[in-house]
Amino acid sequence: MSFGLGTFVHGWFAEPEHGIFIIALGVSVALNLSLALATLHRQRAFANMRQAEQSFRDLYDNISEGVFRSTLDGRMISANPSLVRLNGYQTEAEMLRAVNNIGSEWYVDPSRRDEIHQILLDTGKATGLVSEIYRHNTRERIWIEESLRLVRDKRSGDPVHYEGTVREVTETVRRLELQDHYDKIASIVSGCLYQFRMRPDGATCLPYASIGLEHMFNLRPEQVIEDASALLALTHPDDVAHVRSSIEASRTTLTAWQCEYRVCLPDGILKWVFGHSVPEREADGSTLWHGYLTDISERKRTEATIHHLAYFDPLTRLPNRTMFRERLGQALSAGRENGQYGALLFIDLDHFKMLNDTKGHHVGDLLLSEIAGRIRACVRHTDLVARLGGDEFVVLLRELSSSSDAAAEQVKRIGHQVLAVIDRPFLAEDYEFQTTASIGVALFCCDDLDVDEVLKRADLAMYEAKSLGRGTLRFFQEEMQEVVEDRLALTSDLRRALVEGHFALAYQALVDRSGRWFGAEALLRWTHPTRGPIPPGEFIPLAERSGLMGAIDKWVLHAACATQREWQRDPATRDLRLSVNVSAHQLNRTGFVAAVEGALRETGADPSRLTLELTEHVMLNDIDDVSAALLHLKERGVSFALDDFGTGYSSLSYLKRLPIDTLKIDRSFVRDIESDPSDREIVQTILNIAASLEVSTIAEGVETEMQAVLLRQRGCKAFQGFLFAMPMPLDAFLAELQVNQLEAEQKFRRAQLVRPKGQAAVNFSRRIPPSEA
Secondary structure (H helix, E strand, C coil): CCCCHHHHHHHHHHCHHHHHHHHHHHHHHHHHHHHHHHHHHHHHHHHHHHHHHHHHHHHHHHCCCEEEEEECCCCEEEECHHHHHHCCCCCHHHHHHHCCCHHHHCECCCCHHHHHHHHHHHHCEEEEEEEEEEECCCCEEEEEEEEEEEEECCCCCCEEEEEEEEEECHHHHHHHHHHHHHHHHHHHCCCEEEEEEECCCCCEEEEEECCHHHHHHCCCHHHCCCCCHHHHCCECHHHHHHHHHHHHHHHHHCCCEEEEEEEECCCCCEEEEEEEEEEEECCCCCEEEEEEEEECHHHHHHHHHHHHHHHECCCCCCECHHHHHHHHHHHHHHHHHHCCEEEEEEEEECCHHHHHHHHCHHHHHHHHHHHHHHHHCCCCCCCEEEEEECCEEEEEEEEEECCHHHHHHHHHHHHHHHHHHHHCCEEECCEEECCCEEEEEEEECCCCCCHHHHHHHHHHHHHHHHHCCCCCEEECCHHHHHHHHHHHHHHHHHHHHHHHCCEEEEEEEEEECCCCEEEEEEEEEEEECCCEEECHHHHHHHHHHHCCHHHHHHHHHHHHHHHHHHHHCCCCCCCCEEEEECCHHHHHCCCHHHHHHHHHHHHCCCHHHEEEEEEHHHHHCCHHHHHHHHHHHHHHCCEEEEEEECCCCCCHHHHCCCCCCEEEECHHHHCCCCCCHHHHHHHHHHHHHHHHHCCEEEECCCCCHHHHHHHHHCCCCEECCCCCCCCECHHHHHHHHHHHHHHHHHHHHHHHHCCCCCCCCCCCCCCCCHHHC
């Protein structure tokens, strides 16, 4: 039997078991096919994921912005290469090891991290936050902009970490700061910004001008856009040529234009203007300047004020030392060139300090202003009158003559005219004051002299004039220089004497009416190693001028107190008083009281046996301050004597305010008391004043028996002078004291044995030969 394939298949599938097989086979094929397809899709997905991951990694590694992730406490978890480089590191691992706390290590302001943290807690993210940080590895300060978010746990919602991006914006911040700086400057700077064009044919215009143009020149910008002649026409006639030439020079050379000039506004106001601009050449040959104009009127006024203050004395309005030195330098150069003599007159007022101290500086200023005008009226308009300071004036005379004799005659005439006008009385605030002046003159011509040398010569001649009695004129002589050099050498030796102990004290006895020594005055002496004894009248002024008086005063006070302390130990000297002179310099020092108390404390001297002698010039100082200082020492037991009474500023009202114990009658009244009734009257007046003030008196400079008798008859209670004892070293003084005490004791004993019938003249003294002093 034959049959076809179809019959077979139909027959085969007709069997039940055969159908189940076929179905199972189909399912198996389908499953295998599905697995194959799933595997293929998975492989493709993995490939895409790896590709995406690689793309993300490439982006992460190469992106210009820094990308990071950090813990909540500021420790860095990850950082891309850009952030690593931004912080100055080479690798991510290096940076992660270095950064422990971003808040304290990264931000310049440590609180900035807390601020950002709070923003993230409130909003979850933040963008565009600009902060100043340290480049972590180098500590360089830079600016960054960061955007970040707070990542939370998806289940609990708790914060897990931060992640974000960072980019450096240092240049942007600096540029903005600079722009802000420029904007602020522009807002406060007055002036006009402009463009100025000059065409080849000379026509001008201002293509641009800021509103400052109207403020400065009362011109609106539109008025000069096409034609700048209205602006140029405001230039001061005297400055037009200067402005035009400076513009032309800038146009020709294409260099910056700078110019200061004046403008005259239609309302009559005069202004100073400063212009600055930079030129460029345009294609058509025109020149275009970019610049600004500013009003410098106030600056010019200030400069004029400064110039006046720098070169003129504000009180007298005369040229000051600075201008004088410049003009003298010019005069010296001119004299060397033309052979004409010039002269410098150095004028110093006599006793000006007394007026200042007694009537006040305002009266002194009135006097100086009046004198300045009087001197100016004596000289030619070409001559210079200047005030150097204080009461010192100078007159500079130029081109007097080619003959030194003729020049000197002219100087004498002018100088004596100046002396005459200064000698006339002055009236200031109803107070009439008369003064004199001393003038020193230095001629100059072809000499190789500088300003300082000429000034020094005139100054030396002025001091010579003062030494001759004041109110005189003296020309410089070469021998004056020798005197000055000798003074300088002596001043140097004076400094050395203080260090090397060349000073000593001499002691001159103070004697009562019976002739008994009750004390002594300590007097400073200087024995020069090569010159021998130097008189106090020679070295004391040098000490005052050289600033050594303070140190010398301190030495004298300490040495005298030390002597007084030694006297306390000996019954023969225990009751003696010791007087010490106090200079005006010493009294004027703020530490005067402390210096006296210090000397007493350091030496152990008894203040009740110490007398400080003051001059009447003490009353020219602040009387309240002086009185307070003296009263303080008075409470310690110190006594005070007013020395040279009657020769200075004798004011009873002031005298009553000072705790003075003794008035010392000056030797100038004692010297001629035998022959001059006026001196006898003055002495009697002083004794009456002392009696009314209930203070004692000591007559100084007693040299004859008759002087002593006359003083005693008028009630003087104590004496000092060569009649009784010369100043002598301490050992000699103590020896003579012993003799005096012995004589006094013998005289007392004789007085007890013999009672005189009448009053007889008393032999006050035992003369001390100079050889014993």
